[in-house]
Amino acid sequence: MTSLLPITRPRRVSTPSTRRSTLRQHPKHRLSSSNSSPNLSSSERSSQDSPLWSDASSDSEAPPTPATDIASEGLSRFSTDIDSHNIAEVDVTQSKKDVPASTKLVTQDPDLLSKTVGDGESGTQLIQKYCCGGGCCFLTPPTPESTASSFTPLTCPDSQAFKSLNLKLGNLSASTQLTNTTPLSESTVSFSSLADAQQTAAESLWGLQQPPKFVQPHVPYDVFSAPLYHVRELTKTGAQKRTFHFDIDVTDYPEEGDVDFKVGGAVGICPPNAPENVDEIFDVLGVPRYQRDRQVQLQTSSGRWPTVWGDEKPRTLLTSRRELLTWCSDIQSYPPTKTLLRLLAAHATAENEKKILLYLCSTEGQASFCDLRTGSHLSVAQLLHAFPSSKPPLPDLLSQLSQLMPRFYSLSNDPHVSSAREGLAGRRLIEIAVTVHETPDWRGEARTGVGSGYLERIAQTFIAAEQAGEEPRSSLRIPMFRGLMANPLSAQFGGATDGPMMLIGAGVGMAPFRGFILNRLRNANCASKIWLVQGVRDSSVDELYSGELGRYETQIKKVVQSRGRRKGSVPRPGLELPSRIHSENDLPTLSSPDRGSGKSNFFESIKNQESRYVQDEVRNQADIVWQVINAVDGRVFVCGSSKGMGEGVEDALRHVVKEKGGMDADQAKSFWDNMREQGKLVTETW
Numbered sequence: 001m002t003s004l005l006p007i008t009r010p011r012r013v014s015t016p017s018t019r020r021s022t023l024r025q026h027p028k029h030r031l032s033s034s035n036s037s038p039n040l041s042s043s044e045r046s047s048q049d050s051p052l053w054s055d056a057s058s059d060s061e062a063p064p065t066p067a068t069d070i071a072s073e074g075l076s077r078f079s080t081d082i083d084s085h086n087i088a089e090v091d092v093t094q095s096k097k098d099v100p101a102s103t104k105l106v107t108q109d110p111d112l113l114s115k116t117v118g119d120g121e122s123g124t125q126l127i128q129k130y131c132c133g134g135g136c137c138f139l140t141p142p143t144p145e146s147t148a149s150s151f152t153p154l155t156c157p158d159s160q161a162f163k164s165l166n167l168k169l170g171n172l173s174a175s176t177q178l179t180n181t182t183p184l185s186e187s188t189v190s191f192s193s194l195a196d197a198q199q200t201a202a203e204s205l206w207g208l209q210q211p212p213k214f215v216q217p218h219v220p221y222d223v224f225s226a227p228l229y230h231v232r233e234l235t236k237t238g239a240q241k242r243t244f245h246f247d248i249d250v251t252d253y254p255e256e257g258d259v260d261f262k263v264g265g266a267v268g269i270c271p272p273n274a275p276e277n278v279d280e281i282f283d284v285l286g287v288p289r290y291q292r293d294r295q296v297q298l299q300t301s302s303g304r305w306p307t308v309w310g311d312e313k314p315r316t317l318l319t320s321r322r323e324l325l326t327w328c329s330d331i332q333s334y335p336p337t338k339t340l341l342r343l344l345a346a347h348a349t350a351e352n353e354k355k356i357l358l359y360l361c362s363t364e365g366q367a368s369f370c371d372l373r374t375g376s377h378l379s380v381a382q383l384l385h386a387f388p389s390s391k392p393p394l395p396d397l398l399s400q401l402s403q404l405m406p407r408f409y410s411l412s413n414d415p416h417v418s419s420a421r422e423g424l425a426g427r428r429l430i431e432i433a434v435t436v437h438e439t440p441d442w443r444g445e446a447r448t449g450v451g452s453g454y455l456e457r458i459a460q461t462f463i464a465a466e467q468a469g470e471e472p473r474s475s476l477r478i479p480m481f482r483g484l485m486a487n488p489l490s491a492q493f494g495g496a497t498d499g500p501m502m503l504i505g506a507g508v509g510m511a512p513f514r515g516f517i518l519n520r521l522r523n524a525n526c527a528s529k530i531w532l533v534q535g536v537r538d539s540s541v542d543e544l545y546s547g548e549l550g551r552y553e554t555q556i557k558k559v560v561q562s563r564g565r566r567k568g569s570v571p572r573p574g575l576e577l578p579s580r581i582h583s584e585n586d587l588p589t590l591s592s593p594d595r596g597s598g599k600s601n602f603f604e605s606i607k608n609q610e611s612r613y614v615q616d617e618v619r620n621q622a623d624i625v626w627q628v629i630n631a632v633d634g635r636v637f638v639c640g641s642s643k644g645m646g647e648g649v650e651d652a653l654r655h656v657v658k659e660k661g662g663m664d665a666d667q668a669k670s671f672w673d674n675m676r677e678q679g680k681l682v683t684e685t686w
Contacts, residue, residue, distance in 0.1 A: 152173050152174060152175070153171075153172075153173055154169065154172050154173050154174055154352055154355060154356070155352050156169070156352065156356070157350075157352065157353060157386065157387065157388070159385065159386065159388070160442065160443070161382055161385035161386040161442055162385075162386040162387070164376070164382065164386070164442035165372060165375075165378070165382075165386055166371070166375055166376075167356070167360075167368055167371070167372065168367075168368055168371060169356065169359065169365075169368065170368075172355070172356070172359055172364075172365075174351065174352070174355060176355075176359070176364070178358055178359060178362035178363075178364055178365070179362060179363045179364065180362060180363040181342070181358055181361050181362045182338040182339060182341075182342045182361040182362075183342070184342050184343065184346050185339045185342070185343070185399070185400065186399075187393075187395055187396045187399045188300055188301045188302055188303060188305075188399045189298070189299070189300055189301075189305075189395040189396070189398045189399045190298075190299045190301075190395050191296040191297065191298060191299075191321075191394075191395055192296060192297040192299065193296060193297075194294075194295050194296060194297060194318075209225065209476075209477050209479070210223065210225050210477070210479050211223055211270045211272070211327040211328075211479055212306075212317075212319060212323055212327060212328075214306065214307055214310075214315075214317055214319075215270065215306065215307060215308055215327060215328065216307055216308065216309075216310065217268060217270065217307075217308035217309060217405075217406050217481060218268065218481035218482065218483075219309060219310065221254070221256055221481065221482075223270050223479045223480065223481055224250075224253055224254070224479070224480055224481060225477045225478075225479060226248045226249060226250055226253070226477060226478050226479075226480050227248075227249040227473055227474075227476070227477055228246065228247075228248060228249070228458065228462060228472070228473065228476040228477060228478055229247040229248065229249040229427070229429055229473060230246075230247040230462075231244055231245065231246055231247070231458070231459045231462040231463060232244070232245050232463075233245075233459070233463070234433060234542075234544050234545065235541060235542045235544075236540070236541040236542070237541070238538070238540075238541045239537070239538070239541040239542040240537055240542070241435050241436060241437050241438075241507075241542070242435070242436045242456065243433055243434065243435045243436070243507075243508055243542065243544060244433070244434050244436070244455065244456065244459040245412070245431065245432075245433050246431065246432050246433075246434065246455065246459070246478070247418075247429045247430075247431055248267075248429060248430050248431070248432070248478055248480065249427055249428070249429060249473075250428055250429065250430050251426070251427045251428045253428075253482070256482060259482060259485055260415075260485070261411065261415045261430055261482065261485065262411075262415075262485045262490045263411065263413075263414050263415075263490065263493055263512075263515045263516060263519045264410065264411065264489035264490035264493045264512050264515060264516065265410070265411050265482075265483065265484060265485040265489075265490040266408040266409060266410045266411065266483050266484040266485075266489075266490075267408070267409060267411065267430060267432065267480050267481070267482060267483040268406040268407070268408050268480060268481045268482075268483035268484075269406060269407050269408075269409060269451060269454075269455070269478060269479065269480050270327070270406050270479040270480070270481075271404075271406075271407060271450050271451045271453075271454035271455070271479075272326045272327050272404075272454060273325065273326050273327075273329075273330075273331055273332070273404065273450060274453060274454070274457070275326070277331060277332065277379070277381060278322060278325045278326050278331075279292075280381045281325060281331060281380060281381050281384065282321075282322075282325075284381060284384040284385060284388075284391070285384070285391050285392070285394060285397070286391055287321065287394060291321060292320070292321050292322045293320050293321075293322050294320060294321075295318060295319065295320050296318075296319065296320060296321065297316060297317070297318060298315070298316070298317045298318070298319050298324070299314070299315070299316050300314055300315045301314050302314060304403065305328065305398075305403050306319075306324060306327075306328035306329075306403070307403075308403060308405065308406065321394060324398060325394075325398075327404060328398075328403065328404055329398055329401040329402070329403070329404055330401060330402045330403065330404040330405070330450070331379060331380040331381065331401065332377070332379040332380070332447075332450060333377075333402075333449070333450055334402045335372070335373040335374075335377075335378060336372065336373065336378060336383060337400070338360070338361045338369065339400055340383075340400040340401075341357050341360050341361050341369075341383075342357070342358075342361045343392050343396055343397065343400050344357050344383065344384075344387055344390040344392065345357035345358045345361065345390070346392070347390045347391060347392040347393075347396075348387055348389050348390040349389040349390075350387075350388075350389035353387045353388075353389050353390060356387075357387060357390070360372065376439075376442075377439065377441075377447065378442075379441070379442075380397075380401065382441070382442045385442075404450070406481070406483075407449075407450070407451030407452075408483055408484060409432040409433075409434060409451075410432070410489065410511055410512040410639070410684070411430055411431060411432060411511075411512060411515055412431045412432055412433045412511035412512060412514045412515055412545070413429075413430065413431035413514065413515045413518065414515045414518045414519040414522060415428065415429070415430055416519075416522070417518045417519070417522055418430070418431060432511070433508050433511040433544060433545075434451075434452055434455045434456075434508070435452065435507060435508040436448055436449075436452045436453070436455075436456045437449065437452065455478075458476060458478065461476060462476055489512055489637065489639065489682060489684050493516055493519075493635075493637075493682075498520075498529065498633070499529070499631060499632060499633025499634050499635060500529040500530070500531075500627070500628045500631050500633075500634045500635075501516065501520075501529065501530050501531070501628065501634070501635050501636075501637060502531050502533075502621075502624060502625055502628045502629075502634075502635070502636045502637070503516065503517075503530065503531065503532040503533070503637050503639075504532075504533045504614060504618060504636065504637065504638045504639070504640075504649055505532075505533070505534060505535065505614075505637075505638070505639040505640050506534070506535030506536075506614050506640040506641065506645045507535065507536070507544075507640055507641065507645075508544065508640075509639035509640030509641070509645070509684075509685075510532075510534045510535075510544050510545065510639070510640075511544065511545075511639075512639055512684075513532055513534075513637070513639065514545050514548065514549065516530075516637070517530055517532070517549050517550060517556070518549070518550065521550045521552070530552075530556045531556060531558075531621070531624055531628070532549075532556055532557045532558070533558050533560060533614055533617045533618065533621070534557060534558070534559050534560065535559075535560050535561075535562065535613065535614035535640070535645065536559060536560070536561050536562070537561060537562050538561055539559050539561045543559055543561075558617060558621075560612065560613060560614055560616070560617045561612075562612055562613055613645075613648065614640075614645055614648070614649060615645070615648035615649050615651065615652040616652075618649055618652035618653060618656065619652050619655055619656065622655075622656040622659055622660055623660070625653065625656045625660075626656060626657070626660040626661070629675060629680060629681070634680065635679070635680050635681070635682060636653070636675070636680065636681050636682070637682045637683075637684075638650075638681075638682070638683040638684070638685070639683070639684045639685070640685060641685060641686065642685035642686060645685075646683065646685035650672070650683075653672055653681075654668040654669060654672060655668075657671050657672070
């Protein structure tokens with residue numbers, strides 16, 4: 001029995017809806033992955049789709065934090081265990097530079113494999129971090145044919161786009177026999193031309209500021225075109241990531257039953273693809289300019305597309321090619337599927353390009369396909385440039401692309417507090433914060449996420465207009481809908497009455513906590529029942545909402561920055577944590593030459609030890625965490641990136657209850673699972 005295990009350095013992979021693949025033990029003791037593609041059977045998933053990429057984390061990533069124990073210590077333990085058994089080669093890479101996924105033979109003994117990785121959750125989590133999810137664990141590499149006299153290496157396209165794919169084609173030649181090649185899918189999309197008279201009668205399209213009505217992600221309600229009231233940049237020059245604050249006018253938002261905007265809720269934004277990216281695909285495919293905006297009758301034979309959550313059924317709609325590619329098809333967030341590559345192969349006229357594409361769709365090319373999916377972000381335009389002889393018809397290409405999904409952003413305000421701001425004159429605003437994270441694309445230029453990139457373009461237009469003395473409010477609008485007002489953050493905050501809260505957030509994950517704090521201070525003097533741990537890279541340039549949390553901000557907030565340690569306060573002998581924290585009077589009273597006598601920053605006074613990451617501070621503030629979670633109506637909220645920060649905080653929380661509650665690892669896990677079920681631990685990560 002052969003068991004193959006892929007081992008590689010962890011890489012960032014996220015999904016629009018935070019879906020994750022989970023590994024399962026195969027009945028024959030092989031490792032496989034259950035993936036999240038919504039429309040594939042289990043057999044198709046194992047061969048074609050691994051966890052989907054998204055720019056969701058790019059839209060709102062937290063500061064980088066160290067890998068959790070399971071990623072660092074676990075990998076070290078795993079490597080040591082394998083070495084101790086003197087079995088086949090294992091390639092464990094811990095270099096700073098990301099490397100492609102690779103597959104090595106670990107063991108042919110299932111009992112030894114189980115002993116090595118463990119039977120419990122930790123073993124599964126460890127392997128999950130290094131599995132590409134494409135099914136190459138099942139495969140035996142093809143026999144090399146480079147020694148054969150007839151072997152002729154395949155000539156690869158000599159272009160920057162192709163080289164950027166970093167494909168490892170091994171001994172692929174023009175004569176290589178390929179098996180189990182993915183079949184060509186039927187097109188589900190077709191266009192019918194409209195006469196000139198019909199064009200005139202129906203020439204009014206929705207435009208580039210508003211998606212077509214048939215998208216309708218908020219059935220039965222339409223997307224609302226919300227005026228942009230104001231924009232400001234929260235970060236300063238030198239910040240690694242730019243974060244913008246948006247005031248969105250929802251005064252005229254239509255009523256939707258009893259649902260209203262709530263503290264902690266999340267609104268949906270429908271972003272378009274960037275115009276230059278859309279035109280690039282048109283250019284590569286050779287779509288004439290006069291056709292791009294001309295209206296056509298769209299016919300689909302099945303599925304939800306081009307709607308978001310509509311019924312699966314055939315459709316006939318009036319639209320244009322530009323509208324579909326701008327608002328309905330995701331051209332940069334998802335890794336390529338085998339069905340997409342098979343379509344490109346069918347239309348490739350260059351034999352070497354066709355062979356490579358078919359290889360990626362075959363059993364023999366499964367490992368290379370997994371490397372392609374788990375490498376750098378790929379866009380549709382990049383693939384078309386990499387294989388320039390392939391120019392599939394636009395309807396066929398649209399049949400293989402994923403739906404462009406809404407992006408969700410937590411409210412960073414209490415809508416009632418914002419509505420009471422001076423000068424609003426009865427207007428109602430909601431507020432969100434959006435972080436823009438840039439990564440290099442295949443040309444070496446900056447790439448942003450679909451949602452964050454769109455909102456940054458809007459923000460820059462607004463700011464430039466204001467600086468020029470113009471009034472941008474009448475012309476700039478954001479397509480949005482009420483979204484998720486019953487999400488865990490909103491639901492559990494609403495049920496928290498006035499109990500104590502521990503708020504743990506990093507980066508833009510701090511945004512919803514601003515609304516929590518403003519709501520509490522509006523309703524009662526509860527400052528002594530709120531503790532905020534905020535993670536940033538450098539507080540001088542990217543500390544969000546500094547000075548905007550009310551008059552108790554210095555008492556309730558601890559900022560932890562990862563770029564260098566901050567100088568802490570001088571340790572005060574005799575300072576002890578109150579056994580009960582009921583009110584502001586329970587806060588320690590200190591005297592210092594620069595402050596005089598009064599209430600000090602509670603966090604800085606509690607511990608002598610400085611923290612560099614959020615999870616470090618959670619450990620340092622174990623007393624507060626233990627007090628809050630055991631209090632009546634006490635709650636712990638965690639918001640931020642699931643990679644590093646989210647995992648690290650969960651590990652720190654388990655450490656706290658082991659230390660304060662005298663629990664072992666299993667009991668600590670069960671404790672927090674129970675707290676989560678009771679709504680006392682609330683996490684929102686991406």
